[in-house]
Amino acid sequence: xxEQTPEAPGAPSERKLHKLSPFELKDELLQVADEAVKTREAxxxxxxxxxxxxxxxxxxxxxxxxxxxxxTESRRAWDVPEVGxxxxxxxxGIARRLHEFLDASDDEPAVQLLRGALTYGEQTLGFNxxxxxxxxxxxxxxxxxxxxxxxxxxxxxxVQEYLTQELFAGRxxxxxxxxxxxxxxxAAMTYLFHSLMVNGLLRKGDTIALGAxxxxxxxxxxxxxxxxxxxxxxxQSATSKDGHHTRQYPDAELRKLEDPRIKAFFVVNPSNPGAxxxxxxxxxxxxxxxxxxxxxxxxxxxxVYGTFVNGFRSLAADLPRNTLLVYSYSKHFGCTGWRLGAVxxxxxxxxxxxxxxxPSSQRALLEARYGAITSHPGRLKFIDRMxxxxxxxxxxxxAGLSLPQQLQMTLFSLFALLxxxxxxxxxxxxxxxxxxQALFEGMGIPLHEDPLRTAYYQTLDLxxxxxxxxxxxxxxxxxxxxxxxxxxxxxxxxxGVVLLNGSGFDGPPWSARVSLANLEDDAYxxxxxxxxxxxxxxxxxxxxxxxxxxxxxx
Numbered sequence: 160x161x162e163q164t165p166e167a168p169g170a171p172s173e174r175k176l177h178k179l180s181p182f183e184l185k186d187e188l189l190q191v192a193d194e195a196v197k198t199r200e201a202x203x204x205x206x207x208x209x210x211x212x213x214x215x216x217x218x219x220x221x222x223x224x225x226x227x228x229x230x231t232e233s234r235r236a237w238d239v240p241e242v243g244x245x246x247x248x249x250x251x252g253i254a255r256r257l258h259e260f261l262d263a264s265d266d267e268p269a270v271q272l273l274r275g276a277l278t279y280g281e282q283t284l285g286f287n288x289x290x291x292x293x294x295x296x297x298x299x300x301x302x303x304x305x306x307x308x309x310x311x312x313x314x315x316x317x318v319q320e321y322l323t324q325e326l327f328a329g330r331x332x333x334x335x336x337x338x339x340x341x342x343x344x345x346a347a348m349t350y351l352f353h354s355l356m357v358n359g360l361l362r363k364g365d366t367i368a369l370g371a372x373x374x375x376x377x378x379x380x381x382x383x384x385x386x387x388x389x390x391x392x393x394x395q396s397a398t399s400k401d402g403h404h405t406r407q408y409p410d411a412e413l414r415k416l417e418d419p420r421i422k423a424f425f426v427v428n429p430s431n432p433g434a435x436x437x438x439x440x441x442x443x444x445x446x447x448x449x450x451x452x453x454x455x456x457x458x459x460x461x462x463v464y465g466t467f468v469n470g471f472r473s474l475a476a477d478l479p480r481n482t483l484l485v486y487s488y489s490k491h492f493g494c495t496g497w498r499l500g501a502v503x504x505x506x507x508x509x510x511x512x513x514x515x516x517x518p519s520s521q522r523a524l525l526e527a528r529y530g531a532i533t534s535h536p537g538r539l540k541f542i543d544r545m546x547x548x549x550x551x552x553x554x555x556x557x558a559g560l561s562l563p564q565q566l567q568m569t570l571f572s573l574f575a576l577l578x579x580x581x582x583x584x585x586x587x588x589x590x591x592x593x594x595x596q597a598l599f600e601g602m603g604i605p606l607h608e609d610p611l612r613t614a615y616y617q618t619l620d621l622x623x624x625x626x627x628x629x630x631x632x633x634x635x636x637x638x639x640x641x642x643x644x645x646x647x648x649x650x651x652x653x654x655g656v657v658l659l660n661g662s663g664f665d666g667p668p669w670s671a672r673v674s675l676a677n678l679e680d681d682a683y684x685x686x687x688x689x690x691x692x693x694x695x696x697x698x699x700x701x702x703x704x705x706x707x708x709x710x711x712x713x
Contacts (some may be wrong), residue, residue, distance in 0.1 A: 305559030601687020
């Protein structure tokens with residue numbers, strides 16, 4: 160941090176760089192890091208990406224094995240091999256034929272998963288065997304539009320069980336959650352914002368609260384002209400007794416939600432980039448606040464990192480009437496390219512209640528909007544309106560996540576449900592925890608224990624650390640002579656290390672987010688050492704400017 164960020168010809172100005180999303184700024188950093196790699200012996204380490212460098216193999220193998228069976232079934236119906244044409248799978252007897260197919264196969268993990276899936280579906284969930292297997296088989300072929308369009312019947316039931324296990328700690332509230340299978344968490348966000356607006360549940364100029372720092376799109380989408388929402392930050396600003404950030408919500412921040420002008424609270428839990436689950440005390444405070452003071456408050460919780468915290472329990476489990484739940488399979492199973500996610504909404508919820516209480520003029524407009532897809536548009540549930548809105552209503556008959564995607568989602572869910580000892584889950588957690596430990600060892604800093612930490616990311620607030628360990632004079636010197644973005648640009652230029660700026664997540668200006676999921680294990684101690692080197696360089700510059708030695712590191 161001892162040099163100003165130079166601007167290459169044609170490069171964006173410093174002011175423009177500050178306006179960029181961290182994910183767009185990353186492209187600028189990659190160019191700088193690439194140049195560093197070309198001009199000196201360095202290896203680029205891009206710790207800005209969030210997708211993991213591991214994949215779940217068994218459910219993918221089961222997908223391809225089921226595909227082989229599905230093609231056999233298609234050829235049973237109609238086969239013209241000379242032109243490469245076959246028919247559509249047929250249901251009668253298909254479960255028996257799949258059992259026979261598996262019995263004739265080697266006893267590999269994929270075969271074991273499919274056998275376990277059949278037993279689980281038939282015996283635990285009470286599925287009709289032929290209907291269940293036909294749905295799986297037809298999904299592998301992908302020869303139909305999804306029916307029902309919101310989510311396949313058996314797939315929805317299995318994913319409900321998966322969410323109960325992983326996000327509700329096995330203790331769901333009474334009643335049922337309706338699911339909408341979507342193209343990852345990003346699609347869920349897009350559909351949610353859009354349907355809330357077109358149904359008048361949010362309006363331009365309304366105020367929403369954001370659990371900050373937060374995943375950047377939740378900051379950027381409300382500012383778009385078509386939404387024009389006002390935002391209030393509910394800050395994860397709590398600190399421990401010894402002064403380090405816990406990434407938790409102080410009670411005073413949660414009390415901001417008592418303001419009736421706040422229509423909705425958007426929260427990522429466990430947080431991104433903070434990477435911790437909300438503590439039980441805060442959950443209890445929020446539950447009490449909603450029940451006693453804000454029964455009308457909508458909560459949108461993005462729980463994609465829930466599997467990285469043992470015993471995680473979503474806000475949707477304790478506040479089912481008020482909560483829209485968003486989940487993505489991308490991080491846990493290493494499947495960002497599959498685009499798999501789900502929106503969950505309890506059958507008894509405040510959104511459907513609010514729709515029923517709207518003025519007659521507003522209800523009439525919405526009944527006209529959805530009148531072409533149902534004879535009772537006024538009774539259409541909000542989650543089904545999302546499905547229609549996702550295809551501009553007029554294309555509702557072709558709505559829904561593709562059948563192969565729903566099949567892979569189902570197999571991922573079954574893989575976790577049948578892993579009774581959580582072997583895969585524990586291994587993924589250990590990958591991240593070990594890398595976090597290595598990062599801190601590289602920095603020469605002790606790592607505080609935190610059972611609520613995902614270790615999927617680590618936000619490094621260098622300003623807070625330097626204030627605690629070096630002193631206020633040093634912090635003022637850095638702030639007076641440098642721009643916060645120099646931190647990430649210097650790391651890219653000098654070391655080929657790409658991190659995302661914490662300010663882009665509405666976090667502290669002198670902070671950076673490290674992804675602990677996407678690089679090899681030995682990259683993280685190196686990143687830690689590079690960060691420490693930059694701090695030492697800055698201390699040296701400060702020492703020279705003062706003409707006296709700074710306090711030692713401790």
